[in-house]
Amino acid sequence: MNRKLLGLVPFLIFIFLCVFLYQGLFGNPREIQTGRLGHTMPEFSLPDLMDSDKIWTADSLKGEVYLMNVWGTWCPTCIAELGYLTELRERGVKIIGLYYEQAYDPDFGDQFDINALRQDVNNMLSRAGNPYQFNILDLERTLALDLGVSGAPETFLVDKQGKILLHHTGDINERVWRTKFAAIYQELAQ
Amino acid sequence: MKYVIVLLLMMITAAAQATEDKYNFATAEREQTFRELTHELRCPKCQNQNIADSDAVVAKDLRDKVIALVNEGQSKQEVIDYMIDRYGYFVHYQPPVTPATIVLWVLPVAIIILGFGFIVFRQKRAAKKQDWNAADEQKLTELINQYQRQEREQ
Numbered sequence: 001m002n003r004k005l006l007g008l009v010p011f012l013i014f015i016f017l018c019v020f021l022y023q024g025l026f027g028n029p030r031e032i033q034t035g036r037l038g039h040t041m042p043e044f045s046l047p048d049l050m051d052s053d054k055i056w057t058a059d060s061l062k063g064e065v066y067l068m069n070v071w072g073t074w075c076p077t078c079i080a081e082l083g084y085l086t087e088l089r090e091r092g093v094k095i096i097g098l099y100y101e102q103a104y105d106p107d108f109g110d111q112f113d114i115n116a117l118r119q120d121v122n123n124m125l126s127r128a129g130n131p132y133q134f135n136i137l138d139l140e141r142t143l144a145l146d147l148g149v150s151g152a153p154e155t156f157l158v159d160k161q162g163k164i165l166l167h168h169t170g171d172i173n174e175r176v177w178r179t180k181f182a183a184i185y186q187e188l189a190q
Numbered sequence: 191m192k193y194v195i196v197l198l199l200m201m202i203t204a205a206a207q208a209t210e211d212k213y214n215f216a217t218a219e220r221e222q223t224f225r226e227l228t229h230e231l232r233c234p235k236c237q238n239q240n241i242a243d244s245d246a247v248v249a250k251d252l253r254d255k256v257i258a259l260v261n262e263g264q265s266k267q268e269v270i271d272y273m274i275d276r277y278g279y280f281v282h283y284q285p286p287v288t289p290a291t292i293v294l295w296v297l298p299v300a301i302i303i304l305g306f307g308f309i310v311f312r313q314k315r316a317a318k319k320q321d322w323n324a325a326d327e328q329k330l331t332e333l334i335n336q337y338q339r340q341e342r343e344q
Contacts, residue, residue, distance in 0.1 A: 006308075009304075013301075033278050033280075034276065034277065034278060035274055035275045035276050035277055035278040035279075036275070036276065102247050105250070107254075141247075141251050144251075145248075145251055145252070145255060145276060146276060147276070148234070148276040148277040148278065149248070150234035150235045150248045150277070151235050151246075151247075151248060
């Protein structure tokens with residue numbers, strides 16, 4: 001009797017490994033959660049993309065539920081999601097853009113042409129739809145680093161107290177919104 | 191002539207070697223800390239590269255941040271904690287010991303102990319089985335005699 005049970009041990013280990021590895025098949029390695037989840041928005045002080053004199057801070061964003069969408073005109077997936085995000089805006093969702101400039105590297109003494117960028121952004125938004133209340137320009141990607149952003153597009157859901165509740169890597173579409181955002185957003189917006 | 195050209199081309203490619211970025215540090219220890227950190231921190235964009243190895247924008251940003259923090263005099267662990275605060279445990283190649291990951295350390299050791307335990311258990315049981323009495327001795331002598339007789343007769 002005892003011997004039979006002992007003989008089962010390798011089989012049980014095998015079953016355990018099967019279950020363990022099977023789960024791994026469906027994990028998404030690109031789904032990286034920021035370490036900031038559940039914490040408040042990190043402190044920052046960055047200019048508006050369209051008006052360098054206007055400075056946005058973490059405090060100035062408090063008081064409303066909003067999505068912070070990290071994007072850039074260089075990023076095809078970001079362009080693809082502009083349409084759906086614009087739909088969300090029309091449904092009353094407040095979306096703030098965090099403009100992630102990929103090409104700029106101060107180490108190379110890059111000359112940055114803000115007017116060309118504004119022109120580029122305006123062209124893109126008038127063509128693909130404008131979901132943004134406004135855009136924050138994070139030229140040196142400091143806020144992006146503080147948020148644990150690894151690329152674009154990425155989206156954060158932030159509540160009225162400035163707490164980060166969701167972090168989504170990749171585009172937002174109908175399916176993602178319904179499965180991941182809708183329930184929490186409805187609860188917060190009430 | 192063709193061979194000469196080919197040979198020359200081969201020499202040119204051999205000269206094109208990978209160069210690593212050069213950074214300036216106040217002390218040799220800080221440079222050492224920077225090297226260790228960039229090999230231990232994982233690039234969030236490219237999955238299986240460390241930030242020293244990757245050319246992704248975010249890897250460059252993380253390298254620059256590591257330099258800045260090391261130059262401020264922060265320790266290795268402080269820099270690692272800074273990165274984990276932002277990018278989660280993903281960013282460090284050394285996973286933390288938590289209830290969810292403890293199995294990574296326990297399972298290999300448990301399997302080795304179990305295996306050795308099994309060997310010892312089996313040997314002990316095999317040894318215990320050999321109880322030998324006079325009847326067995328008698329039977330053995332008979333068998334030996336029998337075979338010896340057979341061999342002599344052949």
